[in-house]
Amino acid sequence: MHLRLKSIQEVRLFTLTITVLVMFGTVLLHRLILPAELVQVMRVPGVIMAAMLASPTAYFVGLKLLDVHMLTARLEHVVDYDMLTGVNTRTSFYKKIEGQLTAPLAVIVADIDYFKNINDKYGHQSGDLALKQFTSSLVRNCREDDIVARFGGEEFVILLQNAGLKEGVAAANRLCQRIREKPLELKGKQVQITASFGVTQLEDIADVDGAINQADLAVYRAKQSGRDRVCAFDPKLDIAPTPVVAAAQANTYPRPISASSNG
DSSP states (O other): OOOOOOSHHHHHHHHHHHHHHHHHHHHHHHHHHSOHHHHHHHHHHHHHHHHHHHHHHHHHHHHHHHHHHHHHHHHHHHHHBOTTTOSBOHHHHHHHTTSOOOSSEEEEEEEETTHHHHHHHHOHHHHHHHHHHHHHHHHHTSOTTSEEEEEETTEEEEEEETOOHHHHHHHHHHHHHHHHTSOEEETTEEEOOOEEEEEEEESOGGGHHHHHHHHHHHHHHHHHTTSSSEEEOOTTTOOOOOHHHHHTSOOSOOOBTTSOSOO
């Protein structure tokens, strides 16, 4: 059994428990090894001495156990939550979908438009700011039981519970609009950040990777169609792009807010 102390109150309780156990153990030990006439004489001094030794030792051990718990909690948080944006990591996403989910399910893949060029033109700090604002818009406009995860770079996956394809498309359109309506202040310029969304329906949680791939293909079609839009997966239209075409997908800098939102 792994003992974890999660607060200073639990450390104090641990210290008290250990001290009391040591005191009782001392009395029992005296009865076992000392002559009867010495038991009465040694009872009080022995108990006091045992308490004086046990209390600080137990408290020190308790503090170390608390430190271990805090470190473990921080490490678990790093594994489960993206350090920059605060949303679920890919690892945490797969952990959460192992639980009980409410069908039907919709999967949304979101990808920020021209994100590489934001970094190139305005710097990586501006890119981080764009990621934070984008993520904040996603979280604020999703339900509490929806799962929002950053899968890498500027790509995010959202799992909507109790939502079919129609509801998923409606949610993605709402998110697309919210992001479009909130420009960034980058080096004194109002820069409009947009994103492209792909949506598909998930029938069986065991096929979540296949659904994510379908939504990702729909994102690619949204990019090819002008960006800043939502596309639902269509097996007749969405096929995997060739590496050359995929590499040339985004080569234009993000435009100021006065420019057209599509592109």
